[in-house]
Amino acid sequence: MSCRSHVQLLRLINQFGPLSRADLIRISGLSKGAVSMVTADLMARGLIENRDTVHGGGRPSVRLGIAADSAFFLGISLADRPVMVLGDLHGTILERHDITLPDRVEDIGPYVRDLMARVAPGGSVPARRMRGIGLAVSGLVDDGAGLCVRSTLTGWENVPLGPLVTRACGVPAYVENDANALTVAQYRFGPMRETASFSLVSLGRGIGCGHMVGGELFRGFRGGAGEIAHATAEPGGLPCQCGKKGCLDTVASLTAIAHLAARAGLPGDLDELERTAARGDLRAVELLHRAGSALGLMIAAMVQIMDPRHVLVTRQGGELAGVYGRAMRQAAEGNFLPQLAPRPEIITCDVTADAWAFGAVSVAADRSLFQEF
Numbered sequence: 001m002s003c004r005s006h007v008q009l010l011r012l013i014n015q016f017g018p019l020s021r022a023d024l025i026r027i028s029g030l031s032k033g034a035v036s037m038v039t040a041d042l043m044a045r046g047l048i049e050n051r052d053t054v055h056g057g058g059r060p061s062v063r064l065g066i067a068a069d070s071a072f073f074l075g076i077s078l079a080d081r082p083v084m085v086l087g088d089l090h091g092t093i094l095e096r097h098d099i100t101l102p103d104r105v106e107d108i109g110p111y112v113r114d115l116m117a118r119v120a121p122g123g124s125v126p127a128r129r130m131r132g133i134g135l136a137v138s139g140l141v142d143d144g145a146g147l148c149v150r151s152t153l154t155g156w157e158n159v160p161l162g163p164l165v166t167r168a169c170g171v172p173a174y175v176e177n178d179a180n181a182l183t184v185a186q187y188r189f190g191p192m193r194e195t196a197s198f199s200l201v202s203l204g205r206g207i208g209c210g211h212m213v214g215g216e217l218f219r220g221f222r223g224g225a226g227e228i229a230h231a232t233a234e235p236g237g238l239p240c241q242c243g244k245k246g247c248l249d250t251v252a253s254l255t256a257i258a259h260l261a262a263r264a265g266l267p268g269d270l271d272e273l274e275r276t277a278a279r280g281d282l283r284a285v286e287l288l289h290r291a292g293s294a295l296g297l298m299i300a301a302m303v304q305i306m307d308p309r310h311v312l313v314t315r316q317g318g319e320l321a322g323v324y325g326r327a328m329r330q331a332a333e334g335n336f337l338p339q340l341a342p343r344p345e346i347i348t349c350d351v352t353a354d355a356w357a358f359g360a361v362s363v364a365a366d367r368s369l370f371q372e373f
Contacts, residue, residue: 005028005030005034005038006038006041006042007369007370007371008028008030009024009028009030009035009038009039009042010042010047010048010066010369010370011215011370012024012027012028013048013064013065013066014066014188014193014370015193015194016194017065018051018052018063018064018065019063019064020061020062020063020064021035021036021039021061021062021064022061023063024039024064039064043064045070046067046070047066047067047070047071047089047369048064048065048066048067048070049064049065049066049067050062050063050064051063051064051065066089066090067089068088068089068090068092069088069089069125069129070089070129071088071089071129071130071131071365071368071369072086072087072088072089072094072120072125072126072129072130072131073086073087073088073130073131073132073133073134073361073364073365073368074086074087074112074115074116074119074120074130074132074133074134074171074360074361074364075087075133075134075136075357075358075359075360075361075362075363075364076099076112076115076133076134076135076136076357076360077136077178077354077356077357077359077360078101078135078136078137078138078151078154079136079138079153079178079356080153080205081098081353082098082099082100082101083096083097083098083099083353083354083356083357084096084097084099084115084119084357085097085354085357085358085360085361086119086120086126086361087358087361087362087365089365089369090189091185091188091189091190091358091361091362091365093354093358093361094119094126095119096354096357097115097118097119099115101154105156105159105161105164106164108161108164108165109164109165109167109168109169110168112133112165112168112169112173113168113169116130116133116169116171130171131171131172131364131365131368131369132171132172132173132174132364132365132367132368133165133166133169133171133172133173133174133364134173134174134176134181134359134360134361134362134363134364134365134367135161135162135165135173135174135175135176135360136176136177136178136181136182136356136357136359136360136363137151137153137154137156137161137175137176137177137178138151138152138153138154138177138178138206138208139151139152139153139154139156139177140177140222140223140224140227141175141176141177141223142175142223143174143175143176143219143223145160145162145163146160146161146162146163146165146166146173146174146175147159147160147161147162147175148161148175149223152241152242161173161175162174162175172364172367172368173364174363174364174367174368176359176360176363177208177210177223177226178202178208178356178359179200179202179208179209179210179226180210180217180219180226180359180363181356181359181360181362181363182200182202182208182210182314182351182355182356182359183200183210183211183212183217183359184210184212184217184359184362184363184366185355185358185359185361185362186198186200186312187212187215188362188365188366188370189358189362191312191347191349192212192310192312195212195309195310196212196213196214196215196309197212197213197214197307197308197309197310198211198212198308198309198310198311198312199211199212199226199302199303199306199308199310199311199312200212200311200312200313200314201228201295201299201311201312201313201314202313202314202315202351203252203253203254203295203313203314203315203320204253204254204315204316205253205254205255206229206249206253206255207228207229207248207249207252207253207295208226208229209226209227209228209229209302210226211225211226211306211308212308213306218306228248228298228302229247229248229249229253230242230244230247230248230249231247231248231298231301232244232245232246232247232248233246233247233248233250233251233252233294233297233298234246234250234251234294237250237251238250238251238256248294248295248298251290251291251294252291252292252294252295252298254270256291257270257273257287257288257291257324260287260291261273261284261287264283264287266281266283266284266287270318270324271317271318273287273288274288274322274323274324277322277323278322284323285323288322288323288324288327289323289324289327290327291324291327292323292324292325292326292327292328292331293327293328293330293331294331295328295331296327296328296329296330296331296332296333296334296335297331297332297335299311299313299328299331299332299346300331300332300333300334300335300336301335303332303336303344304336304337307344308344309344309345310344310345310346310347311332311344311345311346311347312347312348312349313328313346313347313348313349314348314349314350314351314355315348315349315350315351316350316351316352316353316355317350317353318350319348319349319350320348321348325348328346329346332346333346
């Protein structure tokens with residue numbers, strides 16, 4: 001039986017929850033015999049298990065679900081405040097640790113090996129069933145080679161993170177852009193798991209973006225798809241750390257808002273700035289409206305190009321219910337093509353500081369089990 005059938009059924013069970021064999025036959029289009037053989041093999045591997053029995057008009061059927069403890073994954077966010085988590089195949093975080101990266105990048109392999117020994121000591125169930133390590137990094141990556149091509153946050157260029165960690169740990173390591181990792185997390189284990197086509201925009205110190213198309217992450221030719229942060233929002237505007245001027249990051253990111261607010265004598269924290277605007281300070285209202293509108297216009301352009309079903313806008317530390325969020329929605333929805341029907345839905349949600357490490361766990365799960373092997 002082909003690996004494609006194994007992955008197909010495993011994906012369906014993960015996406016829609018426990019399913020009976022009859023459900024799998026109906027949704028997958030595979031024959032009864034094929035579903036029977038593949039599910040038997042997945043059960044023998046311990047990846048799925050029997051759940052509840054469904055009683056209907058005919059014979060009772062047993063629904064099959066993903067076995068949470070059949071595989072474990074280490075997820076590491078290589079951000080300004082690095083975090084490591086241990087997750088299972090349900091996307092549940094079992095352990096979390098703040099970490100400090102080594103000074104020399106060549107030491108990262110042994111360092112991750114020590115971290116893994118801390119949360120999955122030799123002989124333990126997580127150690128025996130460790131299937132992969134995910135590394136989420138801000139910047140451009142070559143996912144096939146496990147290479148961090150360039151990251152302005154860490155200063156790395158052409159660093160073979162994946163091979164370094166794989167060689168030291170004896171477990172496959174997968175490197176992914178942090179926004180892409182967050183996109184995979186929302187699809188595999190989050191609120192978008194039943195949506196095969198969506199775009200994610202992450203608002204934080206910088207702005208990230210990822211695209212899920214037909215259930216597959218869209219990276220583009222060089223892995224740079226979704227870099228809306230460095231698309232020009234204001235020609236001839238403020239200098240950006242990428243070397244250009246007027247990038248979206250210089251107008252709409254939380255770093256840009258804090259910088260522009262400080263220049264105007266206003267509080268730099270977004271929530272405090274929103275409260276200032278709510279009290280009627282027109283300078284705060286104008287700053288927030290300008291930033292939110294810039295992001296909204298970029299989302300509208302992205303929708304014209306990618307045609308997603310949903311746009312998920314995430315922010316660490318709070319919802320986007322104030323002037324910024326309203327301006328973003330108005331600018332986006334006001335610039336969608338009138339002929340678009342149904343119109344893409346913009347959803348906003350809060351994420352935790354561990355979201356990118358969780359994304360790294362999701363990448364490891366996705367690459368090791370939900371892709372053809």
